[in-house]
Amino acid sequence: MSKEEDTKATRRTTRSSSAAVLRDSGEIKKKCGPHIPTFNDLVFGEDNISKEDLLSNFPGRHTQILELLNLLGPLNSPMLPLFVYGGTSTGKTSVILQIFRHLNRPFVYSSCRTCYSLRTLFESILNQLLLHEKDADNGYLSAKRCEKTSDFVNSLREALVKVVKTLQGNPGKIGTKKLTGQGHGHMIYLIFDNLELVRDWDKSSSILPFLFNLHEVLNMNEVGFLFISNTSPDTYYSNMGYLDPIPVYFSEYTEDDLRKIFIRNQTNQEMYSSFLSVVLGPFYRITRHVNELSIAFSSLYKTYCEASDDLNDVPNESSKRARFSRFQPHISPALNQIFKISSPPSEVNNLKEAKRKAGSKKFGGCDSSEHLDFHMSTSAKYLLLSAFLASRNPATLDASLFDSTGGSSSRKRKKRPSEKSIEQKEICEQELLMKGPGTFPLERLLAIFQCITSVAEISLEDDQGNVAMDSQNEDSELMSDVLLQLSSLCNANFVVKGGSCPLEGSTRYRSTVSEDMALKVARSIKFPLSKYMYRR
């Protein structure tokens, strides 16, 4: 009970745990003895919740819950298909599952995300209806193998008729454990979650009309259909057409709703509410997704508490103001890091840095810290830079940029910019923005890598007066595991493998590193990157 009553901030866990409850009820019983699946498994769980609990569990969702309850109607009354839609983290799935927990009626839930193809979707529905559990005895096979829609409809009808007959046959027997006569009944509801994913499946143009028309095709009054989707009904239009299901919209939360959601399950209510009054306004302008906000707030709240640690805990007006003035500088950097997912130690670093900077400097752009917040070997850094250069510079200019003098000569031929060249430059810039980094073959990358490493050694020698022997040793060391480094860069998504070139047949690569990042890396190894960058 406690898990489901969490805030919607933990919607994902709510979803998985609510699904787990379904499965758990079976599994726990199994441990104490051979579990014979019954139709009780189609109901949410043993404990149901009252309408008041349901409403209070979901602040900001009252209208939607009441509308859904109205549309689902009283016990044993048939319904038309529903189409529930709304953005992510608006509580569609959890509200519907909890409603069924409240109503205590049998349902079959299948998500098109876990059932990634038509066949798995069909089999999951049939497995649940036929009370079939995959285990070692049956070799983890499904109850029925069906790929074709026609087979599915036949077996679905068979299974549904059986289930409905059982439900009608002994309404009292199943409901014995229940508190009242409420619940069960002979309706069974099929819930399809994440329907928007079906559009990307093979043959989606025939699957979607099929799913929407399933109600008509089956023509059974005892079956209710609920479709849950991220996207609105108008994104499903197809050639075929179907009778529109009844739309139910889950809007994004308003500021007040969000405040109610975040204040739930907080130990220090007053502290948190004063925190929210500072933070929620600016963050609300950026995003309204509960899950994103909750991540941002959890770390920010810690700093807020720290900022007020030395103040006494009694919140009065003056201390509130003092706390606010201390805390305010943290907000704006946090706004710009809202979606940054960082490992805990670096997060601390960032925060400290933010603290240091906060007084002297207003925020500008993203964090412009001098040092990198990740570790990388020197050769990997060189490789990264050469990939960046290979992606950015046109291949025809490689020879002039990387000649023996280290490319500095190419910068000398500067013309006075004429009007035409400026225009051209703008067009080129536009093109760069549009096209993004170019692709390059492995050979070119290695050539550039060799060039810049040798140049780097020369410059190092100049600086430190090293002997030539050393540098040669180092050179061979740098070259030793380049391919290994490249594959790890690929894995880290700094370099992506593109499609193969149709003429040469070799794989082409593309660097995804931004210029800021590349400059930062170059600075960390004192490499004059700007010298090699071709400016149009």
Add this chain to the structure above:
Amino acid sequence: MAAEDLPEARAALSLLRSRLCNSSFYFKPPSDSSDSNYSKLKFIISSSVTEACNNSILLLGPRGSGKMAVLELVLQDLLLEYPDMITVIRLSGLLHCDDNGAFKEIARQLCSEYQLLFSKMASFDDNSQFMVAMLRECGLAHKTIVFVLDEFDLFAQGKQRLLYSLLDAMQSVSSQAIVIGISCRLDADQLLEKRVRSRFSHRKLLFLPPCKENVERLLEHILSLPIDSDLPHDYIIKFNAKLHNMLANERFKKVISTYLDSDSTVKQFVRYLFCAISKLNLKSGLLTVENFEHALSDTQRQPKQEYIKDCSILELYILVCMKRLEVKEQNSYNFNSVMKEYKSIHDSFRTSDYYSRSVCLRAFEHLLQRELICFADNRGHNQSIEFRPAKLLITAHELHHGLKAYRSCPSILQKLMN
């Protein structure tokens, strides 16, 4: 909770809901008028059953106009009238549009009808020969087989082998079968190949949306409670009186006609009534005009407007930037060019909402998820999001309208739109 729910209201609600979900209830013709589709269809089918001849007919009309429901009513009546003379085989284009599966399904249904052994392994040839043999046998026994082909237009895809072999088998004198095609494409018969078309009798029945008088009759037919039910008598009287009051109400008539302006097929209308009924107040147990008004706004939603309304301020900025790029007639643009525009707006107006690139990218992704914008092409999956060309999925008008309706929309955005 001062007033408790009335049990009779709950019972009435259940009754009305089951009526609305039962298509044969509201498609049942009020009286046996001679020119209704019901009586025409019944005449055609019954005459071919009694005269032992072959026939084919198309039922055409928009989705939800009751083609299937009327046919089911007719078949139900005829099965009672001529017991043991009619076998109905039902196929749907959605399920059986490949010839192989269709023949298998026909064989399966014939087998289950005549208690024969059905083999799943039977080949295409076996199944089609079995069907022809069954047609002959049934013809000799003076039994009619009715083939109902739902979504007829889907059977006309491909080589049309099913249609050809069905209609060809019907050319022989000994067989006795009726093929009924149901389609919402009015040009369904034009889709047929020449060899199929020449064997098809071009009889068509058109199903039209109901006229205004019929809608009124339908409303009363569906919504009024029967006198002879087991509900309390005075409640029925009260309910029906209130209903008649409402039906005569000008405001109510206007609501209904607003709804019918957008879609007027019976099933759509029934769906609307379902929404309205579900709003029935169980405490008073009576229908009100407000129920219907609320249902109107619930069923006729404008998803794009709703999604604009749900955008955060930053997301609105991005939308406006994209719209400005479109006005500038840039034929294609991507996230980078949007950011350039965003920066230039910030530089010239000094807005308070200027966020870092990664935050904007996330907002951009939210917009993609809501399908307010999308990528212009499906190519370039290995390109990162910033560089893939994007486009707006809403018109400038919709965006303008959305901004106007937005609560606390920064005035700068409105200005930038113009």
